[in-house]
Amino acid sequence: VTFVEERYLGLVKAAILDATLADVDPGTRDGKVWPPRALTMVGEARLENVWWCVERVLDDAVPGDLIETGVWRGGVVAWMRAVLNSRLAGDRTVWAADSFAGLPRPDAAYPADAGDGHHTIGVLSVPRAVVERNLARLGLLGGVRFLEGWFADTLAVAPIEKLAVLRLDGDLYGSTWEALDALYPKLSPGGFAIVDDYESHPHQCGAAVRDYRARFGISDPIVPVDWTGVYWRKS
Numbered sequence: 001v002t003f004v005e006e007r008y009l010g011l012v013k014a015a016i017l018d019a020t021l022a023d024v025d026p027g028t029r030d031g032k033v034w035p036p037r038a039l040t041m042v043g044e045a046r047l048e049n050v051w052w053c054v055e056r057v058l059d060d061a062v063p064g065d066l067i068e069t070g071v072w073r074g075g076v077v078a079w080m081r082a083v084l085n086s087r088l089a090g091d092r093t094v095w096a097a098d099s100f101a102g103l104p105r106p107d108a109a110y111p112a113d114a115g116d117g118h119h120t121i122g123v124l125s126v127p128r129a130v131v132e133r134n135l136a137r138l139g140l141l142g143g144v145r146f147l148e149g150w151f152a153d154t155l156a157v158a159p160i161e162k163l164a165v166l167r168l169d170g171d172l173y174g175s176t177w178e179a180l181d182a183l184y185p186k187l188s189p190g191g192f193a194i195v196d197d198y199e200s201h202p203h204q205c206g207a208a209v210r211d212y213r214a215r216f217g218i219s220d221p222i223v224p225v226d227w228t229g230v231y232w233r234k235s
C-alpha cells in the first residue's frame with residue numbers, strides 16, 4: 001500500500017465513521033451502536049477486515065466483483081469502492097443489495113426468525129436515494145450497482161457472474177441463508193465470505209451459516225474479526 005493510498009483511505013474511513021471533525025465515538029468505532037450520523041454500524045475492525053480481504057483478492061488476482069447484502073446507509077459499500085479505486089481496480093463492480101426499506105417480516109420458512117421484530121425498527125430502513133447521496137458525497141457512487149428489493153427476489157436473478165468478496169449483513173436466518181444460497185456458488189476460489197452478524201445473532205445469522213456450511217460440506221476455517229464478525233476464505 002502506497003503512502004497516498006493509505007492517506008486517501010484514512011480520510012475515507014474517517015468520513016464513513018463520522019470522525020473528520022471530532023474523535024470517533026467509541027460505540028461507533030467498535031461497531032456496537034446504531035450511530036446517529038456515521039455511514040456504517042460495523043466499526044473499525046470490520047472495515048479493516050474488508051480492506052484486508054480486498055487487498056488479498058487483488059494481490060492474488062482472484063476474479064470477481066464485490067457485494068454486500070444489507071447495506072443500511074452504505075458505509076461498507078463506499079469503503080469497498082474506495083479500496084478498489086485506490087488500487088485502480090475500476091473494472092470490478094461493487095453490488096449493493098438491500099430492500100432500502102428495512103428488514104422483512106419473519107418468513108415462516110425460517111423458524112429461527114419466528115417473532116423477530118427487526119422489521120418494525122425504522123432506523124434500519126434507509127431509502128436508496130439516501131444511500132446514493134451518501135456515496136456521491138464521497139465521490140464513490142460510480143462503479144456501484146444496486147439490487148433493490150427483498151433478497152429472495154433479487155439475488156438469485158442478479159446479473160452477477162463471479163464474486164471475489166461476499167459480505168453478508170442481513171441479521172436474520174432467512175436473509176443470511178438466501179444470500180448464501182444465491183451467491184456462494186458464484187464466489188471464486190480464493191474469495192472471501194464475510195459474515196457481520198455471526199456472533200451478535202447466533203441463533204439467526206450464525207445458525208444459517210453453520211447450517212449452510214454443514215449442508216455443503218464447507219470446512220474452510222472460520223476466522224474471527226471482532227466481537228461479532230467472522231470470515232472464511234473459499235478453498
Ligand SMILES: C[S@@+](CC[C@H](N)C(=O)[O-])C[C@H]1O[C@@H](n2cnc3c(N)ncnc32)[C@H](O)[C@@H]1O
Pocket residue numbers: 039040041042068069070071072073074075076097098099100101102103104124125126149150151152169170171172174175
Ligand atoms: C444491519 S443493517 C446493515 C448494516 C450495514 N452493512 C452497515 O455497514 O452499517 C441490515 C440491512 O439489511 C437489509 N436487509 C436485511 N434483510 C433483508 C432482506 N431479506 N432483503 C433485503 N434487505 C434486507 C436491511 O434493509 C438493512 O439495511
